[in-house]
Amino acid sequence: MYNEYYGFKEKPFSLTTNSNFFYLSEQHKSALTYLKYGLMDRAGIILMTGDVGTGKTTIVEHVTSRLAALKSLVVIMVNNTSVIDVDILGLVNGELGITTESGSGSRIPALRALEQHLQSLQAKDKRVLLVIDEAQSLRDSQLEELRMLSNLQDEGGFLLQVMLSAQPELLNRLAGGAYSQITQRISVATELEHLDLLETVKYIKHRLAFVGWKRKEPLFTKEAYEILYKASKGIPRLINNLCNTALLYGLADESKTIDAGILMEVIKDRKKTGLPFAPDKPARSGYTSDSIHSDRIDTLERTVLRLGAALKKHMNSPTP
Numbered sequence: 001m002y003n004e005y006y007g008f009k010e011k012p013f014s015l016t017t018n019s020n021f022f023y024l025s026e027q028h029k030s031a032l033t034y035l036k037y038g039l040m041d042r043a044g045i046i047l048m049t050g051d052v053g054t055g056k057t058t059i060v061e062h063v064t065s066r067l068a069a070l071k072s073l074v075v076i077m078v079n080n081t082s083v084i085d086v087d088i089l090g091l092v093n094g095e096l097g098i099t100t101e102s103g104s105g106s107r108i109p110a111l112r113a114l115e116q117h118l119q120s121l122q123a124k125d126k127r128v129l130l131v132i133d134e135a136q137s138l139r140d141s142q143l144e145e146l147r148m149l150s151n152l153q154d155e156g157g158f159l160l161q162v163m164l165s166a167q168p169e170l171l172n173r174l175a176g177g178a179y180s181q182i183t184q185r186i187s188v189a190t191e192l193e194h195l196d197l198l199e200t201v202k203y204i205k206h207r208l209a210f211v212g213w214k215r216k217e218p219l220f221t222k223e224a225y226e227i228l229y230k231a232s233k234g235i236p237r238l239i240n241n242l243c244n245t246a247l248l249y250g251l252a253d254e255s256k257t258i259d260a261g262i263l264m265e266v267i268k269d270r271k272k273t274g275l276p277f278a279p280d281k282p283a284r285s286g287y288t289s290d291s292i293h294s295d296r297i298d299t300l301e302r303t304v305l306r307l308g309a310a311l312k313k314h315m316n317s318p319t320p
Contacts, residue, residue, distance in 0.1 A: 002250070009212040019058065019061055019062060023202070025199045031192045044150050046187065048189075051235060057133055060131060072125055074121070074126060076095045079133050089107060089145055092128075092149070098113050130149075130163070150185045200234050203239065219256075221258070227263045242270075
């Protein structure tokens with residue numbers, strides 16, 4: 001509706017996931033580096049947690065879309081665990097084309113068939129990665145299956161790698177003693193944090209540039225950015241929501257600039273509806289960054305690059 005008025009090629013703040021808009025903030029870079037390290041290091045279970053709307057699904061899709069191009073890795077993607085009617089073992093075997101005789105009621109034949117198949121793939125320098133998004137919805141029986149699947153190992157490590165993306169409530173469940181065998185197999189865990197003020201501004205400018213914003217003067221004023229950040233607490237999905245509504249208000253007011261007044265109207269009207277804002281979690285301090293954490297991520301990223309180069313060299317070497 002407002003695209004023509006502001007000169008956008010397309011809507012900059014859609015609420016649906018679009019990998020074309022992927023923005024690698026420091027928070028996303030940190031999470032992404034840990035995920036890549038876990039994959040390269042053949043970690044058994046890799047866990048990424050984050051509040052609703054922080055971009056977990058975006059990162060999962062970013063990773064899996066690139067992994068799918070690798071001939072050395074088979075990716076099995078589960079997008080919504082709440083609608084899974086079959087057991088995870090059956091799902092994995094089905095995706096890999098493994099069939100076993102049914103009717104015995106025992107899961108042992110299916111598990112052995114999977115182990116043999118994974119071993120045969122391993123002999124060909126191929127691995128299997130099971131990715132489960134919205135993993136906080138996993139039932140107790142499905143978590144037990146993950147524990148069982150994590151027992152499939154050889155001398156080189158885990159035969160089946162698992163990447164879980166979940167909201168923080170999964171951590172509360174795993175903290176119970178009943179899941180200690182699963183938590184002990186989580187080799188890499190990372191939290192996708194909210195954006196800080198500087199990253200929020202960069203995130204918005206990135207999306208505007210992608211859709212063709214070319215004016216020299218800023219679309220959002222400095223005061224509008226600060227109000228928007230305070231209301232959203234740096235959660236990308238809520239940033240998109242507030243920005244989208246602000247642009248609609250700007251169009252209605254025939255304003256080429258989104259100022260503090262427009263943002264305050266957006267927030268006031270949202271409060272009237274009773275819709276919640278960000279989780280009750282303090283926003284990160286404005287323009288500061290953790291240099292120690294940043295240095296650690298950079299070192300880890302270099303390690304990932306070395307591991308990736310070594311793997312590529314191994315895959316391209318002639319078979320003896």
